[in-house]
Amino acid sequence: MSIGVCYFPEHWPRERWTTDVEQMAEAGIEYVRMGEFSWSRLEPRPGELDFEWLETAVDLVHEHGMKAVLCTPTATPPKWLVDQHPDILQEEPDGSARHFGSRRHYCFNSETYREQTDRIVTVLAEHFADHPAVVGWQTDNEYGCHDTIRCYCDDCATAFRIWLREKYGGIDTLNESWGTTFWSQHHTDFEEIDPPRHTVTDHHPGRLLDYHRFASASVVSYNRSQADRLREANDDWFVTHNFMFDFGQLDPYDVGDDLDFAAWDSYPTGFPQVADDDPADADELRVGNLDQIGFNHDRYRCAAPGNFWVMEQQPGAINWPPETTQPAKGAMRLWAHHAVAHGADVVSYFRWRRCLEGQEQYHAGLRKRDGTADRGYHDATAAAAELADLDRGSVTAPVALVLDYESLWALDEQAMSPDFDYWNHLHTYYHALRGRGVQVDVLPTDADFEDYDAVLAPSLHLVGDDVESAFRRYVESGGHLLFTIRSGEKDPHNKLHATRPPGPLADLAGVRVDQHESVPADSPDARLSYRGERYGYRTWAEWIDADDARVVGQYATGIGEGRTAITVREAEPGSVAYVGIWPDAELADALVSDVLTRANVTHAADPLPDRVRVAHRGDLTWVFNYSSEPIDVDVGDADVRLGEETVPGYDLLVIEGTPTDVAVER
Amino acid sequence: MSIGVCYFPEHWPRERWTTDVEQMAEAGIEYVRMGEFSWSRLEPRPGELDFEWLETAVDLVHEHGMKAVLCTPTATPPKWLVDQHPDILQEEPDGSARHFGSRRHYCFNSETYREQTDRIVTVLAEHFADHPAVVGWQTDNEYGCHDTIRCYCDDCATAFRIWLREKYGGIDTLNESWGTTFWSQHHTDFEEIDPPRHTVTDHHPGRLLDYHRFASASVVSYNRSQADRLREANDDWFVTHNFMFDFGQLDPYDVGDDLDFAAWDSYPTGFPQVADDDPADADELRVGNLDQIGFNHDRYRCAAPGNFWVMEQQPGAINWPPETTQPAKGAMRLWAHHAVAHGADVVSYFRWRRCLEGQEQYHAGLRKRDGTADRGYHDATAAAAELADLDRGSVTAPVALVLDYESLWALDEQAMSPDFDYWNHLHTYYHALRGRGVQVDVLPTDADFEDYDAVLAPSLHLVGDDVESAFRRYVESGGHLLFTIRSGEKDPHNKLHATRPPGPLADLAGVRVDQHESVPADSPDARLSYRGERYGYRTWAEWIDADDARVVGQYATGIGEGRTAITVREAEPGSVAYVGIWPDAELADALVSDVLTRANVTHAADPLPDRVRVAHRGDLTWVFNYSSEPIDVDVGDADVRLGEETVPGYDLLVIEGTPTDVAVER
Amino acid sequence: MSIGVCYFPEHWPRERWTTDVEQMAEAGIEYVRMGEFSWSRLEPRPGELDFEWLETAVDLVHEHGMKAVLCTPTATPPKWLVDQHPDILQEEPDGSARHFGSRRHYCFNSETYREQTDRIVTVLAEHFADHPAVVGWQTDNEYGCHDTIRCYCDDCATAFRIWLREKYGGIDTLNESWGTTFWSQHHTDFEEIDPPRHTVTDHHPGRLLDYHRFASASVVSYNRSQADRLREANDDWFVTHNFMFDFGQLDPYDVGDDLDFAAWDSYPTGFPQVADDDPADADELRVGNLDQIGFNHDRYRCAAPGNFWVMEQQPGAINWPPETTQPAKGAMRLWAHHAVAHGADVVSYFRWRRCLEGQEQYHAGLRKRDGTADRGYHDATAAAAELADLDRGSVTAPVALVLDYESLWALDEQAMSPDFDYWNHLHTYYHALRGRGVQVDVLPTDADFEDYDAVLAPSLHLVGDDVESAFRRYVESGGHLLFTIRSGEKDPHNKLHATRPPGPLADLAGVRVDQHESVPADSPDARLSYRGERYGYRTWAEWIDADDARVVGQYATGIGEGRTAITVREAEPGSVAYVGIWPDAELADALVSDVLTRANVTHAADPLPDRVRVAHRGDLTWVFNYSSEPIDVDVGDADVRLGEETVPGYDLLVIEGTPTDVAVER
Ligand SMILES: [Mg+2]
Ligand SMILES: [Mg+2]
Ligand SMILES: [Mg+2]
Ligand SMILES: [Zn+2]
Ligand SMILES: [Zn+2]
Ligand SMILES: [Zn+2]
Incomplete structure (x- = not known):
């Protein structure tokens, strides 16, 4: 370095x-x-x-x-x-x-x-x-x-109109794509279109999404x-x-x-x-x-x-x-x-x-x-x-986590819950993956997923045919996918698909969402049963019709009791999981561990402590302790290159070896 | 239907x-x-x-x-x-x-x-x-x-000036009516008057009230x-x-x-x-x-x-x-x-x-x-x-609850407590009336109250001679009235009456308010005694001089201990109650039950559970259960037209009969 | 009166x-x-x-x-x-x-x-x-x-430019004084300078301070x-x-x-x-x-x-x-x-x-x-x-508390903690002084401190040579000073001194601050040891190098454990204390009591109850009880001019005598 x-x-x-x-x-x-x-x-x-x-x-x-x-x-x-x-x-x-x-x-x-x-x-x-x-x-x-990033000036208005004209060609295509019949928002000319300036209530989701795309593209x-x-x-x-x-x-x-x-x-x-x-x-x-x-x-x-x-x-x-x-x-x-x-x-x-x-x-x-x-x-x-003194090799990861900015932009404008936050939802899965000592690449939807053993795509909200085909090919070639709440709800124009969610992904996942609801932060009974164990969830719940998938999680309490919450469709040699809730940390760990097992990704037998992580580069593995308390690490026969097996608070250890050579006492 | x-x-x-x-x-x-x-x-x-x-x-x-x-x-x-x-x-x-x-x-x-x-x-x-x-x-x-409803544009400015000119004729009448000497707000011409745009502190209450009237009238x-x-x-x-x-x-x-x-x-x-x-x-x-x-x-x-x-x-x-x-x-x-x-x-x-x-x-x-x-x-x-299958008769109510938008507009601008809300105060009484199974009409001040056995007019803040006469006639013809906090404080121009509250209503109610104060939400000792029982109150307290009324409630604690809080003036065959506090639910029930008794309005012997209500139309009475738990209803000899006497959570029962045919086990 | x-x-x-x-x-x-x-x-x-x-x-x-x-x-x-x-x-x-x-x-x-x-x-x-x-x-x-006080209109822009021109003469002097190289804020002409209007993040501290000075001066x-x-x-x-x-x-x-x-x-x-x-x-x-x-x-x-x-x-x-x-x-x-x-x-x-x-x-x-x-x-x-019936003599005070508006303006813009508030910090010391029955004058930095036995200057943030000399002369003539957190950090242009805090006051106080940090409101372990006793502190902590001062307080817990928090430099016959934390009330009392002792200021042996204070004017001393509970006061041989020795809640007592004639039972 x-x-x-x-x-x-x-x-x-x-x-x-x-x-x-x-x-x-x-x-x-x-x-x-x-x-x-x-x-x-x-x-x-x-x-x-x-x-x-x-x-x-x-x-x-x-x-x-x-x-x-x-x-x-x-x-x-x-x-x-x-x-x-x-x-x-x-x-x-x-x-x-x-x-x-x-x-x-x-x-x-x-x-x-x-x-x-x-x-x-x-x-x-x-x-x-x-x-x-x-x-x-x-x-x-x-x-x-x-x-x-987002500005609302007249220069932006002009540039937005040019951008839209280029994207849609004619104003009728824009009207059709956004769906401007709603609330009389039909436009007769690109010159009519302004940035989303101050209004008394929500802007049109189609206009907003394109403005956010335009702003980023600018x-x-x-x-x-x-x-x-x-x-x-x-x-x-x-x-x-x-x-x-x-x-x-x-x-x-x-x-x-x-x-x-x-x-x-x-x-x-x-x-x-x-x-x-x-x-x-x-x-x-x-x-x-x-x-x-x-x-x-x-x-x-x-x-x-x-x-x-x-x-x-x-x-x-x-x-x-x-x-x-x-x-x-x-x-x-x-x-x-x-x-x-x-x-x-x-x-x-x-x-x-x-x-x-x-x-x-x-x-x-x-x-x-x-x-x-x-x-x-x-x-x-x-x-x-x-x-x-430490060699620098390359970093590789067996698992990809999908980060889709367009889904983020759409969901930010229609969170439908005080607690729904795309980043935090993504972090729930990242945390679980890293908690099992697994390396992760964070990738956009148009990445090449071919070489990944598993792909997690939480809240992949906007899905068009291209995305669906890419994931279908991935699964057909043996890949293991995990989709979650709110996926496939919308088309790329931020309109609802006319079919039930996950829309174009429904066949791939083998499910259709019957109902969704937000789950208030203090809901006493947000519990479900997953593979025989009870877990908690938060913020969002979907009632799933598992048309062509195995039911692995069901609501154990509340208005949806007995309805399906989590499924897996075996698509040998691949698989597709659909998670219809926002899992708590324990359930996220179980879900992640199960997909890793299906995908044959080596991972820790038990989750690491929350503030301990490992990272692998070249021939070396680092163990990080981000807590104030010391931890005891068993490195087996591996050579210690830096630090000691008892890692003090806020300190680290480097060994020659892989994450699986490391066991952290909880 | x-x-x-x-x-x-x-x-x-x-x-x-x-x-x-x-x-x-x-x-x-x-x-x-x-x-x-x-x-x-x-x-x-x-x-x-x-x-x-x-x-x-x-x-x-x-x-x-x-x-x-x-x-x-x-x-x-x-x-x-x-x-x-x-x-x-x-x-x-x-x-x-x-x-x-x-x-x-x-x-x-x-x-x-x-x-x-x-x-x-x-x-x-x-x-x-x-x-x-x-x-x-x-x-x-x-x-x-x-x-x-309220807009602050130049077209509104113009229209407001026309509206004011029509209402007041001359600018001196406006100055006199609003009271513009305060803070040098005297106007020389209607053309000077703007909508209440952004200022560093409060607008004039006279101008605000007229703007709110004008906005509604527009x-x-x-x-x-x-x-x-x-x-x-x-x-x-x-x-x-x-x-x-x-x-x-x-x-x-x-x-x-x-x-x-x-x-x-x-x-x-x-x-x-x-x-x-x-x-x-x-x-x-x-x-x-x-x-x-x-x-x-x-x-x-x-x-x-x-x-x-x-x-x-x-x-x-x-x-x-x-x-x-x-x-x-x-x-x-x-x-x-x-x-x-x-x-x-x-x-x-x-x-x-x-x-x-x-x-x-x-x-x-x-x-x-x-x-x-x-x-x-x-x-x-x-x-x-x-x-x-159910006949539709008409709905009648023995009790009127007065909803005065002008009082609401005035009080919203001068709440004088973080917790004072006109709607919530009104709902306190509505809740108590419905809790005794009583049908209620919600009416403006210029309604005809003649046929009502009792009229509740909470926080009737703005009172002019017309309103006073109407209620005087009502009581003289045997009606039973209930006034509450902050009533008669202001004239129709949102100026204070020069006499103590309830101003023009003072003789009718037989009281004058000596002092008022807000009651912070966490006040430990907001307790009073009403007809020998202790109750709580919130948000607002008035110290009453009961010149010509019977004292039925007195402060039991705090700075006003011993002062009068609630009165009734017997004006045979009618009566006028004055409630100088915002009652808690139990006290509201007691106050309402007492006025219903005075007015000879049939009502339930005990209050219904909070989430159970009855409603009567034609020959039928509905019992609604808005809680998740089942309730047991005793309908006596009445015919059940829909449902059963054990009403499940979130369900209902319809009988042929009146609310008094129904008893709900608490 | x-x-x-x-x-x-x-x-x-x-x-x-x-x-x-x-x-x-x-x-x-x-x-x-x-x-x-x-x-x-x-x-x-x-x-x-x-x-x-x-x-x-x-x-x-x-x-x-x-x-x-x-x-x-x-x-x-x-x-x-x-x-x-x-x-x-x-x-x-x-x-x-x-x-x-x-x-x-x-x-x-x-x-x-x-x-x-x-x-x-x-x-x-x-x-x-x-x-x-x-x-x-x-x-x-x-x-x-x-x-x-602060307005952002064009007239203010014009006046601000004139004010700056008068203060700095040339634009280069302004650039140098403010330090406008940062973020490309160099000005080519006074005409470029606007009031600090809406920006996406913080304004320049130099510009802000001068705008606040200008607004006050206007x-x-x-x-x-x-x-x-x-x-x-x-x-x-x-x-x-x-x-x-x-x-x-x-x-x-x-x-x-x-x-x-x-x-x-x-x-x-x-x-x-x-x-x-x-x-x-x-x-x-x-x-x-x-x-x-x-x-x-x-x-x-x-x-x-x-x-x-x-x-x-x-x-x-x-x-x-x-x-x-x-x-x-x-x-x-x-x-x-x-x-x-x-x-x-x-x-x-x-x-x-x-x-x-x-x-x-x-x-x-x-x-x-x-x-x-x-x-x-x-x-x-x-x-x-x-x-x-009570004579009106004059009010004198042995202690001065320094209130510096320019420091306030600078600190308000860079509080560096959600809880740092200049007023509240000052009140901590005022409370302690009055708690010992001591009369206080509240003075600006350019006051004449000669006749005061002690001077407390909390958070004297902006310090130039003039202020340093004044306090140096004060101490050399036997005065007793107390400085606190964040003092001497900045020069009069709101730039950091190139030397460590308290900058120009470092020699006088005998300390240099190595590090500072904010202390979150719920920090569990904000404890220090002062003259052998444990106390709490809040909001701000400095790690002090006591180059030429006696260490009297040290952190007892946390990341700074063992570092110096409070010092006194004996400068016979004067002294200079430096307090590197925001003390809790008990510690503030100890600090104040110690400086009063060093300065030979007569004060109560024990702190008065929080809601009891004495005040002395001419030959009379008032005892005020701002609590709802009565207090017992022992006035010894002093003549009572008004009230009684048992002072009811929210009442008072006046004696002929001085505060030291009064003892309040806690
Ligand atoms: Mg956190
Ligand atoms: Mg509610
Ligand atoms: Mg306070
Ligand atoms: Zn722009
Ligand atoms: Zn308008
Ligand atoms: Zn100005």
Whole structure:
């Protein structure tokens, strides 16, 4: 593994730069990311370009034997540019502007801003095209941060109309596809169609889904334009982008088609405070949630051709979550190992030194505000030294988990329960898979599933013929599928299929859903029987007609008592399970364990403790302990490469071997 | 009873229509409601009218021996109309538009929209004037849904000024009536007066009340214009409107003056989730709240000359409340009986078949998405068969409960407690009355109370001389009145009376309120003594000077200990009670039972269980069990017409006889 | 003490005025405040001035031997003025207007409104310049009520640019001072700078702090202009303003420079419902929070040269908090004594009589709506009679508590914890000081601390060289200082100091902060050891390097176990404590008691009960009991001037003597 760091020379006196870069080299850093957010320094006044300072910094990096990753500065257009072209600002659904003063204030569909982007990216790229230290670029920064994928301005209205015209050809096709007869929403012309601005109640699901697709596609095309400019200047450069965790408005798989590899920004103590369905507990406030981190590693590993990077790794206490807790002792080391074990090529810390100015003053760096080493620095260098001794093989997974952004967009708008959340439902299965020590690839619906022993596709809501055929072929060739609640309900236009759910998947799964209902959070009697055992469920329940499937789960209580909840259709040599409820953790484990058994996927005999996970890369297996209590691990005859069999709280163990060589005492 | 159904032929292929209509006829349906929300189908482009499809559907209905109820399509002006006349959109208090994309986006005071409404309603009415199947019309749909009675646009500003000018004549009269000296709110001209747009703190109560009156009156006049157009085309048609439950911004009694009968849309599992002061419990999520439903039946029975319809009856799980639970087995049958027992002429289900497109995909129909019968279908046909055997007499009530929208509007703006809610306070008394098996009419203040044995007027906040005289005459002629907290506090302009509350009612009640205070929800010691027993109260407490009344209740604890809380003035042969607190359920029962006794109204010796109610129509009495547990009913010698004396959970019993023939074992 | 009353003759028929004024005189009232909010009566139409009614009322007051305090009417510009100049309205961050209809709708930076203000104030002042009854003026009313200090309109944009130009001279200085390199926020010209309007995430802390300074300064200059006009007319008049409790957007010390004395409006049962960090309990709903009231008395006593007034004293139940509870029996008397004991010259009740019209109908007066005496009237006259017999000396305090509005503004924008609140943190120390019976002055950072034995400066966040020198001189001359968490973190531009906190104070305190973190509300193990005892803490924790200080507190649990939490640097004859946590009440008491001991400040041997406080003025000491339970007080040999040694619930005792003569049995 390589380590990197995010550096902002422009925030410090020039006379400090050499010291900083020397210290980086000394720390074993290989990549220095620079230039992010620096437009007003690169072009302090309209047309007055000043790249000298950045070039000097890149030179310094070069002189110290390190490599530079540069960033396009487009996430923060300077105020002079906004004042010249106020139309580049995004707008809220109520028509008010998203003003200058923070970041991400530009609209992806502003022609003006696209021209300005082309201009600044081109001159930057050409300037550094031949610099030997520059190895690649990050485009922009964290597309979608602060809910900025979706904009409601007039430029977006125009672009949406063009996008729709291209997609549908004629307005009648759009009317038919969306189903605009409902509530008199028939359109006579594409020019009538606006972004989904403020209304007194729900928007049309067809319009919403297309707007969400359009918004995501607008970013994809904006990013592609940056990538093209960069590759025109130097085709050897890599191009990447730093994604964030569960931002739901942008499909990173689509962006990934234009990247060499995906990167993401990992802030473990922040995410559980904002993205979970339960409050962050004491362990999560110190080291984060193990599966939340792992899920993102696995997703971004699959989001673009190459291996992934962690472009920004949390270095200490951070500013943006509600609680600004200190990470546990050793947390930054733990996170570096975690990323590497899941396949990261580079772990790059954000940032070199705490910044004295601006919105992120309360964000730690590897160095304190006074330049001395901070907690993260010691962790980072320790991890780097350890990882230098460990071989990096490849990461493979026998199981695919399907993440479908279009289903997410549709379900987000029609959750039909205060508790239904697509991410959390997906995490239920991810948690169960990882709990059995199984490697997981997180993939979109158009992935090639051929080589996976099992595929889990929770809440695959929008299903057209193509998706149905792909899964049918998969099962016919011996694959093992698991579908869950709300799958196949809708067609790709977000209309209901005229047949009962799972619609086109009904034959494949051998079931039809008779009724569904939401299950309130405090329902006393949400119990079912699965293969003879009682389990709990939550949030959603479907009453299934098992036309051509074996009933393996039935409601044991309540209004649906005796109705079918879970089925398996044996389709030798493959199988298709349908799960008509949101299982509790124990049931999710049982369901997952059963599909793994059917698919002949090696997995742990018992579930791992919740905060213990294993990860396998090349010939090595890591055991992570994200709890404060020590655990005892039996590694049998395997060679221990790092750590000891009693793994302290918030620590790890590396062995030569596979996950099945490891037994964790519960 | 007749049953009806809401049908949208335009949502389905023409080749399906005959099948649908045949199946309706087969199900015993008598009325088919159509045309709602169909403007963009009736006039796909400006001026291009296409009524052929609707006429074809009406013909089909006719051919199958059923009747058609048509709807004006004005709740959803098409986008081409909005684009031609963007000024028809409503506006928020902050000036942003309520855009096209859902429904109810038009302003009632837009002259343009009134013209467009006249045009479309007139041509539609003329087209169908002679069609033998068309028996009547529903105007628009659910006025007030999504809080759309009050709009803050410039057209409303203009109309408000005209309305005020008409009401007050001169600006000095307005200044005097509102009391605009306060905070320098004196106006020099009607042209100065705006709708109550966004301000940093409270608006003037006088301005608010008049704006709320004006907003309600704008809808009344808009609806009258539709009714006039319809009757001009065919005076034999009935005209109705489908109201919703406790929408507070529109006075349905005023709308009712222009209707032949009132209709309402009953969604029992939804209402307790959004309109109660406690969370919906398990029973409410399965069958709704018995008294919430009954209150609306009783209100809309009284809101217009004829008997009421349920224009939309919930057919199964619905889309709009937070939880989309399945109704209990038999719930749809239970609701049909409940409506009929309270006097409904027609129960019409919404909708024939689950719609594949648009915002209500998650709303069940009588038929599933694939056209097969759904749960509601079986319930509806069962109820229809049973009700065919039961005679329909008339509904009478010995007691009136006064519902005063102007008091509601005033109190909503000055609740003076986080817990004070006019509806909930009214429901406290309704619950107690129905708990003693007593029939109730829900009436406005200008009703004729002469024939009622008792009248309860909770929180009759705004009282002028006319109201005082009416009640004085009522008592003098032997009537029994009950007033409660906050009554007579204000004059009709929402100014305080200069005399102490209940102001003009003080002599009638024989009391003056010395002090009032709010009572926090968790107050430990809100106890009083009433006729020698201890009871609890909540939310509001008044210290009464009983100048000319008998003290029957006194505070037993707290800061007001020993002060008077409840009085009765004997005004032989009548009486006037004044209740200075919001009683808990037990005390409400005691208060109600005492006024019933004074008024000689026959009532149950003990209160019925909370989820059991009786209703009397003609010669029959229904017993409803809205709990999951069976109840034992002793009907004495009465003939059982339907069901058995042990009434299962969520079931009912019908006897020949009166409520007093029934005893329910608690 | 004198008592006053707020009177609105314009709300009542002229024939009533004499009765009212006679009754005031009879009640012993000395000051009658009038004219507030009366612009539309003083100038009913543009240019038509009508001062006759006010002059008549002032004459009446004069005739009855009382004095008049007049108010400028600028808090409520009439609608005709708004319609003539719609640009005077304030704007929200999203650009929507704060409309006419309530109050405080004008922008302090509107040139138009400044001219109109000058005009109306000048003519009013000139008109009453020679009236013998008029003794002084209140400017406007409650600046900042309803969060109106900060406005986002174009006039504010213009004024902000001028203010910045004046402060920084050149744009480069501003860029350097704020640190605008971060996120590309470099400005090329002052004209680029807007108010901090709606953005997708946080604004720049430098820009925010200057905007908050500018907004406060705008009010200061607006107020000064009023004061100047008034003094130009009659230099003998006093000029004051009625502040409110913890409104955080305006620095009253700055306003105070232009006032003869400060006044404030005291509503004890309202404040604990809106401004505390815990729900109001039963005592607080009856009499308010003793220390919340005392803190404001002490602050406003220090905010301007003269002694303070309570300009509006709560007279009974009030309209604006969530709960409109009745004050306890005697509460209004208790509050009058409390104000006097803390140094008030005048206690003036709001208002004479409950108003029949407008937004404050539910606000009691000394007289009921019908003109008869209300509860507050009896209390007020009782207090006046008692206080007439008690001498009024001066109030002195040995301890200063520093209240720094700029630190408040900076910390409010970067709280870094859901629970960090500057006011509550300050109140922790105020509570502890008053709990030891110690008198406190509440002062800004530029006060002269020379004569104080001890100075507590909690969370003194922004520290420049001037502040550091002042405190250094203070300690060198023998002063005893206490600093706490988050002090010295930032420079005056809201940038981090490049040295570790407490930055410039590090040498003085002898410490540097290594790390900080927020402490979640439910943290199980937030315990530390202080001088051998265990205590709890909350919200914030710092790990301290005690370079040159004695360690007196260490973390006993958790991630920082063993790290230093609290230090004292002995700097004979002075000392400097640094408290790196937010102490619980017991620890705050220990910390305060220790600094008082070091500083030789006489204080109670044991802390007083939470709802019992003493206050010393001249030769008298008051003991206040703000609980419902009686307390036993041992006054030794001191003469009791009022009350008895067993002080009933919600009552008081006055002795001749000092706080140390008093012992309260716990
Ligand atoms: Mg969590
Ligand atoms: Mg309920
Ligand atoms: Mg409190
Ligand atoms: Zn846009
Ligand atoms: Zn309008
Ligand atoms: Zn302004």
